[in-house]
Amino acid sequence: METIKIMGTDDTPTVILDAENDIFEISGRSLPEDVTAFYDPILNWLDEYASSPNTKTAFNFKLVYFNTASSKLLLDILMKLEQMHEDGKDVVVKWFYPEDDEDMQEAGEEYADIVDVPFEQIGYTLN
Amino acid sequence: MDKKNVRGFLEFVYDFYKSMKAHEITLVYEGEITHQITKAFTSLTESNMAKEEESNSVQKKVFHVMVECLQNISKHADSFGSDDFLFAGRGIFMVSKGEDDYHVTTGNVIENSKIDELSRILDNINQLDKEGLKQLYKTQMREGRLSEKGGAGLGFIDIARKTGRKLEYHFLPIDEETHFFILTSTISRNG
Numbered sequence: 001m002e003t004i005k006i007m008g009t010d011d012t013p014t015v016i017l018d019a020e021n022d023i024f025e026i027s028g029r030s031l032p033e034d035v036t037a038f039y040d041p042i043l044n045w046l047d048e049y050a051s052s053p054n055t056k057t058a059f060n061f062k063l064v065y066f067n068t069a070s071s072k073l074l075l076d077i078l079m080k081l082e083q084m085h086e087d088g089k090d091v092v093v094k095w096f097y098p099e100d101d102e103d104m105q106e107a108g109e110e111y112a113d114i115v116d117v118p119f120e121q122i123g124y125t126l127n
Numbered sequence: 128m129d130k131k132n133v134r135g136f137l138e139f140v141y142d143f144y145k146s147m148k149a150h151e152i153t154l155v156y157e158g159e160i161t162h163q164i165t166k167a168f169t170s171l172t173e174s175n176m177a178k179e180e181e182s183n184s185v186q187k188k189v190f191h192v193m194v195e196c197l198q199n200i201s202k203h204a205d206s207f208g209s210d211d212f213l214f215a216g217r218g219i220f221m222v223s224k225g226e227d228d229y230h231v232t233t234g235n236v237i238e239n240s241k242i243d244e245l246s247r248i249l250d251n252i253n254q255l256d257k258e259g260l261k262q263l264y265k266t267q268m269r270e271g272r273l274s275e276k277g278g279a280g281l282g283f284i285d286i287a288r289k290t291g292r293k294l295e296y297h298f299l300p301i302d303e304e305t306h307f308f309i310l311t312s313t314i315s316r317n318g
Binding site: 010011065067068069071072075100102110 | 162165166170183184187190191194195198261264265268269271281282284285289
């Protein structure tokens with residue numbers, strides 16, 4: 001299927017959805033002017049992918065900032081992954097947060113509480 | 128301008144300058160709040176804070192609060208009357224920096240009919256503790272819908288969580304149909 005590759009800007013994240021090479025990642029900053037327009041193609045891609053996913057899907061979130069409007073759309077993505085998990089697919093969410101960023105760590109914990117999908121929290125050091 | 132008006136104007140400029148200094152205001156804007164404005168103000172404030180070696184956590188908090196405050200205005204400030212869109216998405220936005228705190232203040236016109244609902248939302252947030260706010264955020268994220276303009280009803284909750292303080296707000300009467308809504312968020316500079 002088609003690959004999505006969006007280069008990040010100062011207000012939109014980098015998005016790579018590449019089933020062939022097993023890369024599923026959203027990283028950077030997210031405060032798009034129109035959140036729905038930005039995230040719709042991503043959600044649609046996941047719908048299509050869910051119908052015949054890879055043996056294993058590891059979805060990486062490596063965000064440094066997202067606004068509240070984006071938080072809702074991130075949950076929509078996680079709920080699609082949850083649905084795949086419920087359908088018996090092998091899915092894991094990897095939530096990366098800068099080690100000194102408690103808020104980003106807590107955001108990951110909150111998402112892990114809401115969605116029922118294997119969820120790994122991974123702290124990393126910037127630089 | 129004739130001489131007298133010029134003098135009056137110059138005095139106004141100088142008084143305005145002094146008043147900004149007295150209130151430690153580092154940024155003030157009145158007008159339409161667009162996405163470009165939001166980006167410009169946040170990056171300006173970010174680079175100022177970096178220059179002054181403000182801690183990472185304070186920088187992040189100020190950034191969060193600024194974005195949510197600006198988006199509140201751009202998404203919710205009222206336009207009213209059939210052809211009067213003068214106030215749509217407009218408002219005043221201020222950032223001030225004191226010895227101990229940053230203050231982010233917004234002011235915008237709202238219709239009287241919306242005051243009850245807005246007060247109810249803000250008062251509900253203000254009576255919650257840290258855990259309660261977390262639960263409310265989760266519920267709202269799950270059940271809330273994105274409005275046409277992209278508001279998710281999460282901004283005020285996020286501000287309360289990031290600042291760790293009650294939302295400080297006031298409504299000042301303008302005329303029979305409208306009030307001026309002022310919200311001040313305070314971010315401590317000591318972590």
